[in-house]
Amino acid sequence: MRAFGSYGYVPLEPPSVELARAASTVDEHRVLRFLDRDGSLLALRPDLTTAIARVVAQRYREATGALRLSYFTTVFRQERSMRGSEREYDQAGVELIGASGVVADAEVLALLCEALTAVGLRDFTVEVGHIGAVRALFSELPAGAVETVLGHLRDADHVAAFRAAGEAGLSADRVARARTALAVRGRAIETVDLPEAIELRETIHLARELFAGEPLWGVPDLAVIPALPYYTGVVFEVISPHVGFPIAVGGRYDGLLALDRPATGFGIAIPHLHQALVAGGWTPAQDSSLISLEGGDPRTRLRIAAALRREGLAVALGRVAEAAGGIVVTVRVIDERTVEVDGRSMSPADLVATLLKGVEGNPRRNGADPHRNGANSPGSRRETGREG
């Protein structure tokens, strides 16, 4: 979210409950719906891009400049049970509405890469495709047939797509050309002679000006064709070696719903991101410790707790069963001027100095196993208490 802010994106929380009759871009079987007391059919938002487009179309109808909006919130999808998928999960992303062209596409692409790098993701690639290029491959066909072919491609059914294109009258070499264009990846995109393919490479070059990141994070790949039907131009997916699903999906969606404006954006599926981070050996950063304050008479204990909190420390009264991966420092109150940590006595002021120093630079911190500091180990004071 800090990366989003640094690019000028402001947070927006669209409504999570929508009228189900509102146009949905997600397959209706995958939308969670229910009735309210008035008998209106409501839906839990299945997709944030559509929800934000709706808010913008209503509230920012008159706005002319570029709107930069970000979110970190939940979406709801109906999933079949026993498939290892969640029905409610967090998504983080941005929408850039009112700006078109390669610079806008590059901005969103670079921001995605920067945000993922900021949370510690490594070894990922952003596969960049172009729906316009895919359309152009089938441009000799009548409009209806192009839609049929694209529908098959959104379902990832290449067999049916090329068959439908051939049956609709696309010549054998054109089918072969489309097949090759969807199979090449990376530098080989140079062999695809379409203006959109050049635009795509230009977008990646510009994005790398904004955020250098790891070498070769942006890879041209026309096979990126997201399942959602509203994308119109440059599209992209984030692939990590550790996860079988794309971690983030995004792209240009000019003219979605009542929103008669150019727009682009992305959404990061937080559960997939988390899976990739954990598989890549990441552990939660432990940059905060929690004091578990015990002993002493109640008035002294509360007074010391208040004093420590004023210094910016987190203090829980009594034992802590769940520290959310943080470090728990057990402190025993002896009297107003003395506390005991790990068998050593010190003044509350010294305790503050020790802990705040520990927060700033402790080399062992990031490599520590979070589970050893978690539940059932309130006595885990090996970090700050001992080293300070």
Place this chain on the structure above:
Amino acid sequence: MSAPLRIALAQGTIFDDTCRALKAVGLPTDGLTGHRRLFVKGEGVAYVLARPSDVPTYVAHGAADVGIVGRDVLLESDEDVIELVDLGFGVCRFVVAAPVGSMDRSLDEYRHLGSLEVATKYPRVAQRHFERKGIQVELNRLSGAVELAPQVGLSDWIVDLVSTGRTLRENELAIVEEIATCSARLIANRASYARDRARIADLAERFEKWAAR
């Protein structure tokens, strides 16, 4: 050397043809038969031997990079995988079938009762088909020998997979309509297809050439 490409294979009726296809495109097939191991490593590849209906799941979740499985299985499973090549073998059809000469009676019944009973092993395929046609049906999900259902009054029609149609004929059933023609497919995981494009696209091309022979 990069990690071996994981290929999920369906251990069913198409298994022998699958092995032949693998051999034809130059992939190792040693150790695929003659024992009960389910995870077989060869040169540059590792085979995951799974039940046909589980192959799309292994591939969709990335437990295997690519897979070979019938389109009939894909239609019923509804998993998100890329269908790359029609391999041409294992041809079969999803059909709606009814007892011979019963058509008028069942249509009459549909008009009066407003619904038909349909027995099937493939509820998803059947449901999608009748929804698209706008015909209201009650589905009876069975585990096998669906041809029996109309003969003993369990259902009016069946939705089943046929290859030659012999079983239907022997049970005095006739095809009412065809839902889809299916054959074996080379499928790929979405992330693997991006990550391992060179190997998978090359494999797809070799299979494509072999299938078009």
